Structures are given as C-alpha cells and as structure tokens.
Amino acid sequence: MLDLLLRIEQGSGYSHLLIDHEIKTKQLSNKDRGLLTEVVYGTIQYKITLDYYLSEFIKSKKTQKP
Numbered sequence: 444m445l446d447l448l449l450r451i452e453q454g455s456g457y458s459h460l461l462i463d464h465e466i467k468t469k470q471l472s473n474k475d476r477g478l479l480t481e482v483v484y485g486t487i488q489y490k491i492t493l494d495y496y497l498s499e500f501i502k503s504k505k506t507q508k509p
Contacts, residue, residue, distance in 0.1 A: 447483055458483060 447465060451458050462483055466476050486493065 444479060444482055448486055451483070451487065458487060 447458075447461050450456050450461060462480055465471075465479065471479065
C-alpha cells in the first residue's frame with residue numbers, strides 16, 4: 444500500500460489505475476480489495492489532516508523511503 448501512496452504522491456500514476464493494477468496483479472480477495480481501496484482513498488482524502496497531526500512527530504519534511 445505504501446508504494447501505491449508514494450507513486451500517487453509523486454505523480455507517477457492515477458490512483459484508480461494503480462489500485463486496479465494492484466488488485467489484478469495480487470489477486471486480492473473481495474475483503475482485501477475493499478480494504479486497499481478504502482485505505483488508499485482515505486489517506487488521499489485526509490492527507491492534509493494526517494500531515495497536520497503527524498507534523499509534531501516528524502522532525503523534517505523529508506523522510507527516508509523504505
């Protein structure tokens with residue numbers, strides 16, 4: 444999931460296309476498809492709010508990529 448979010452953030456793809464590709468290549472169950480979709484879209488939707496609340500725990504703007 445993190446790799447999808449990073450690719451979306453960097454402008455390397457559209458969220459719906461990346462989610463669809465992930466579902467097809469990983470052959471996810473219906474429950475996992477729903478979870479993946481909700482987590483990715485929820486993270487995108489609440490990115491500004493998440494950034495605000497996490498900002499006091501993250502010292503610099505740049506974080507290391509896994």
